[in-house]
Amino acid sequence: MSLTQPVPEILPERQKPTLAPPRARKLHPLPIRVMHWLNALAMLIMIGSGWGIYDDSVIFHFIYFPHWIRLGTWAAQSQQWHFAGMWLLALNGAAYLAYGIVTGRLYMRLLPIRLRDLVTTVRETVHLHLAHEDLTTYNAVQKLLYIVVILAGISQVVSGLAIWKPVQFSGLTALLGGFQSARLIHFLGMSVIVGFLVVHVALSLLVPRTLLAMLTGGPRVGGQK
């Protein structure tokens, strides 16, 4: 039987598909906005408290974080924040990925990335021609940055588990090259996320409509999911 055949008449009346056009959704549907800001909070907690834990025994002797930007007055409190914030980060992150995969949103918004588009975007940026009138599509550089930061977030959860439970998850810790190596990966993942945050926040302040859209939902995007 072909899928394009009309709905058979034997279906009861209420099960017939409605003929109304699909309702246009906002650029950032409510679940996305809630998860975005919960993630922002989780990231601030994890980064600030992570710096407090790092300072207790630094990896690089020329890098330490001043007291006033750390979360927690000392190591024990920073650890309390970190091991509380991890639940928010992991659960919210898992919900975000599940939502993105089920709705197809992640795929639609972030793929594909073509090398040619990347070069074009970089060139336009340098020439100050970068168009940002249209908030509804991401350019190739944006796509790449969002994919990198999502992967960095996943990597933080994985390397975090390897540091937190190096005996229970000893296979994972070994895969990351041992405890100290996993710790270094955890630090580098933080660095990537902080680097992303600087660019992300700077750009959203430069084009405040994007910031507003993450609060109000932004323009309606017709037709599609």
Next chain:
Amino acid sequence: MMMSLFRPASPPDLAILDNHRPLIRSLSRRGLFRGTFSLGALVALTGCDVSNDASVQSALRAVSAWNDKVQAWLFDPKKLAPTYPASMVQKPPRFNAYYDIEHVKPVDGRDWKLEVSGRVADRSPWTIERLAALPQYDEIIQHICTEGWSYIGEWSGPRLSDFLDRVGADTRARYLYFTTADDYPTSIDMPSARHPQTLLAMTYARQTLADPFGYPVRLRTSTKIGYKNAKWLTSIEVTNEYKPGYWEKRGFNWFNGL
């Protein structure tokens, strides 16, 4: 002139800056205002004020207690910690305590006794000789400090589980509470205490423990963070009463399993 991706083929007309001066100024003003506001919010969030708020503190402690349960559930009593070759053993081990090494007060092994109390059948105290007569086990394991540093060490002594069997401990009891000569109490859960890599360590790198590292007997377990491994043990109590250790009283997590 060399062609460059980063250099425009023709220089931009500088008049563009003049023509849009009001817009540029308003944008940078807005940016500055928003930037300051965000930074202020960030500082307020990460400052000491939030952490010291009583309700925030009790919430954080509640999550820490929840994490104790999660870790107890994650703990696999049969899972062994990785072990290492003797060539990787650090000699001497790294000293760490809540005071510096020059303040260590050595324990005299001749009149040292390990008291046993709580839910046990035999409360007679133990001497070094009696502990040395139990089957001895050797393990080369990683010590991981809550600060982030680690080293590999070789420890040997009787298994705590053998000791508990010998004193007729109630193995359904929830906790073991240890006291030490340096006033550094600690407590661990029964399943971790019965793990095969949990020792009453008496040697390091096959030599009698040196004074700074817990002579004559210390706790050494592969499944707990460094600060749970109390040195210079003086008593062991088998109990159902939760009693936090030195660092847990100061806010660190209690279970802290690896």
